[in-house]
Amino acid sequence: MIRMGARFPAIRLNRGLVAVSAALLLVACAGTPTPQATTDKDSGFSMPAAAEVIAAGYENIAEKYLEPMPIREIGTEGLRGLGAIDPAIAIEIGKEEVRLTDNGQEIAREALPKDGDAYGWALLTARASQAARGWSEEMRRASPEKIYEAVFDGMLTELDIYSRYSGREEAQRNRARRDGFGGIGVRFRQKGDVTEVYRITPGTPAAKADLKVGDVIVSADGVALKGLPARQIVKLLRGPIDTSVRLRLKRESRPEGWSLNLVRRHIVPVTVSHTVKDGIIYAAVASFNQKTADSVKKAILTAKAEAKVPLKGMVMDLRGNPGGLLRQSVKLANLFLTQGHIITTRGRHPDSVHHYNADGHDILNGLPLVILIDGKSASAAEITAAALQDRGRAVVVGTSSYGKGSVQTVIRLPNDGELTITWSKLITPTGYTLHGLGVHPIVCTSSSAEIPTDSETRDPVLSGIGNEPYQADVLARWRRGGPLDEEERTRLRDTCPPERHDDAKDRDVARRIIEDRALYARALTYTSTTARADAAALE
Secondary structure, X not given: OEEEEOOOOOEEEOOEEEOXXXXXXXXXXXXXXXXXXXXXXXXXXXXXXXXXXXXXXHHHHHHHOOOOOOHHHHHHHHHHHHHHOOOOEEEEEOOOEEEEEEOOEEEEEEEOOOOOXXXXXXXXXXXXXXXXXXXXXXXXXXXXXXXXXXXXXXXXXXXXXXXEEEOHHXXXXXXXXXXXXXXXXXXXXXXXXXXXXXXXXXXXXXXXOOOOOOOEEEEEOOEEOOOOOHHHHHHHHOOOOOOEEEEEEEEOOEEEEEEEEEEOEEEOOOOEEEEEEOOEEEEEEOOEOOOHHHHHHHHHHHHHHHOOOOOOEEEEEOOOOOOEOHHHHHHHHHOOOOXXXXXXXXXXXXXXOEEEEOOOOOOOOOOOEEEEEOOOOOOHHHHHHHHHHHOOOOEEEEOOOOOOOEEEEEEEOOOOOEEEEEEEEEEOOOOOEOOOOOOOOOEEOOOOOOOOOOOOOOOHHHHHHHOHHHHHHHHHHHOOOOOOOHHHHHHHHOOOXXXXXXXXXXXXXXXXXXXXXXXXXXXXXXXXXXXXXXXXXXO
16 A cells, blocks of 8 residues: 655634644555645635634534533534535544545544544544545535535534524525515515516515515516526525615506616515404414514504504414524513513523513503414414413413424524524423423314313313313423423323414404403413412422
8 A cells, every 4th residue: 555645734713823733644545546636726615714614613512502512523423424425435533543535445544633622623624625625526526615514414413403504595594584684675476487576565665666566577787587596586686785776677557667776775574464353453473583573562552553443452373483583582472571480591501591581561451362373383482472371461272382492592604604503491481391392272272182172062262261170280280390201291292282273263262262351361360370380389
């Protein structure tokens, strides 16, 4: 065997020069092709940049993930992730060194960094990636982003399903959903080759320019939209705030078309819609972004100002809501509470531990509040529902919720990608952990519920509110606190199995409860009594 040694250069990171003591050895057998040198200029892959990105990931997982994760384990799985690009690439970890092989042929080796050295493991990963590019055609073709994705996906295999990596473009879309973006305030759909406006956000540049639903966008900044994929059209319409975009439009009443310039403004996606019918506010919350709580508040104030009859109460529809920003769910619950605990987050990192308490005033002034949930109500939606139920402020109707009771922190990486990692669990005011369990409705509308129903009418309202001994037992077990095994969680959730509901049935049940004050008071008293008993047991 002929050994051809080559030393890779030391890599300078933001925190200074990081030296690697052992040379990475390139190994070639007689009769095998000599590996090609891959320069940064040729490949677009920069070892310093790669090491900085990967180090940020390793370090944050080690510091912040909910469970302790040794750097050595994270780095090992990150290295093995390279096999997702080329399955012939394999990593062998020994006691003191790591070997990189291609179809069993050793192509590189290096001494292992110290177990807790995040930067050392990141440098090792970057250098191994560079070495593999010299041998593997798949690795040579892989963009830096594809390498990051492979490494992060590899290291995340040991974490929970909610921890994930998002590349630059996906991260930009995620930030736009959470925080908003520079845009004109239109949603479009494609009908064949035609790009048609189907929604306009009030108060945005598009609304002020009198665009209409059904208008056709022919071009943006001179680029014809015909035949373009939706993602490319989005890129043309969005841009930095205060920049302009020139549109060419057509309308049925103006077939000749017209052009106009629109200045992009900060747009936050709409997550709340509301109607008022017979004195009841119906507010549907699709997800939680930076404006969700304020949007619900605005909907209530608008309903109060425009009400022609006295308001009877409110239905908050959280069905199908996948969650979103934690603080927005707390802020939403706080709209209806004057005092008391809302939620606790508890993790390993000091910054993950928070106790959120109400400090506002009840915007409904005590009017009945019913919350709708289903099997797709998750995360932030569960925080709001659990807090208002546990505090005795709302009656929850529907099915068991999803049971995503963990909190993720989002780390922005040097490549503008994002690493989302689970760092805390959610604990409700009565002390139970939401994760794997979810929220139990006081009125179950699940089609396969175990709860005994009214013998004559099979009425879910009478069954849920009237069958107090059964409900008391279920809620007491649900709110017992402490860890539950999988079998016990399944038994509890089977009392009102999670289902996806999007019809009017649950809304009709909510309306009936609001309109019958005695029924509402009975349900509320029952819920709050159980909550008080559970809270007392925790003291």
